[in-house]
Amino acid sequence: MVFYFTSNVVSPSVTLFMGADKHENEDLIKWGWPEDVWFHVDKAGQVAFHKDKDVRKVKVAKRNNEIVNRLNKTKKEAFPDLRQEREERDRSEREDKKKVLREKKEKEKEEEKRKKEEAEVRSYSTLMRTENMTTNYDGNDSDDFM
Template sequence: MVFYFESSVVSPPVLLFMGLDKYENEDLIKWGWPEDVWFHVDKVSSAHVYLRLRPGQTIDDIPSSVLEDAAQLVKANSIMGNKMNDIEVVYTMWHNLKKTPAMEVGQVGFHKEKEVRKIKVAKRVNEIVNRLNRTKREEHPDFRAEREKRDRLEREDKKKVLREQKEREKEEEKRKKEEAELKSYNSLMSTENMSKYDDGNDSDDFM
């Protein structure tokens, strides 16, 4: 089961989501998308909250208001973190999450620590948490099927772009060829005209 929340601090609203428990978290880690940003309370057990970026967006494009919503949602869904003030929430792109066989269910590390960012949360803001909870809904997605569909569509888009690029290259090649043929034809016509009006007499004397 996955819980979805709508953050309406931007337009259009964005979705934040998290697994029911560590087993759902494990599936989210395994079948995450390259566009997913992962959030977690630093050094304390908490829910794994995700934000899915839109095509073309990067982690630098996330508005501060959305970061605050995600951080408050993570804090509110941490037994220890919810009781504490002045905590830090870490976030990074999904592809930076590191999972090894020795790790417990739902536990993750990072491939590159320098790609992990932090946001400070002074205290719980009930106004934000309550606003997000009013949008909460439960779903039972097939993580693997959704990821495979996403990858298939990406491959199809890449093939389409490649086909269009090849068509443009063919058109450009055809245009250059026609221009070269036209230039050659014009040059030939110019040479023929010179020969036609040349009588072989270099003298200017008409007598």
Template sequence: MVFYFESDVVQPPVTLFMGIDKYENEDLIKWGWPEDVWFHVDKFSSAHVYLRLRYGQTIDDIPGSVLEDAAQLVKANSIEGNKMNDIDVVYTMWANLKKTQGMEVGQVGFHKEKEVRKIHVPKRINTIVNRLNKTKRAADINFRAEREQRDRKEREDKKQILREQKEKEKAEEKRRQEEAEMRSYNSLFTTANMTTNTENSGYDSDDFM
């Protein structure tokens, strides 16, 4: 079961989501998307909240208002963090999450610490949390099937781009050949390369006797 929340602080609205428990978090860690940004309260247990970016976007493209919504949602879903002021929320791209043997269910590390960012949350802002909770919905998701469908579409899109590129290259090559043929054809009829029967070639066709 996954909980979805809609953040309308930007248009079009973006979706935040999180697993119902640590076992769902494990599936989200395993079958996340390259476009997913992971959020968690620093140094305390909390929900794993995700933001799914559009294809081609990076972590630098997240508006500050969306970051605040995500941070408030994470804080509100942390037993310890929700009771405290002045906490930090860490976030990073899904690809930077690292799962090693021996880690507990739902526990995660990072491949590169320098790619982990942090946002300070001075206190809980109820207006934000209440706004997000009003949009809350639950859904059963096949994480693996969703990821495989995403990867399949990416492969198809790349093939289509490659086909279009090859067609463009063929069209460009044809255009260059046609231009080269036209230049060659035109050069045969330039004034400099043409002769007439009035030119004195040193031979008079009437003097045959």
């Protein structure tokens, strides 16, 4: 079972996850998303972070139960399939990347085609074709100039 808490202090709101035991916490960490920040609080209140470099610490002069009470009001319990959620998200991200690459390749092909057409218009190869030529010969073979 995983506990969900919603914090509306920041915009957009964030969801906090809490495992009921160490096994669920390990699954949360294993199947969590790369941008997640993980921490552990033991019974004495000691906090240990999964990635210390991602932590921004704030000192609080006095304990404020208002914050804890506000979070407890948003508490929900669920049995999510964390692995499936992560795999779906990863699949979606891969599809988005492939789509962007396809669009980029299409734009490159269109640009190359446009440049080729412009180069062809500017070249002299189309000027001296026989089908484009006309004559001033009218069919009279007379040398009458005057």
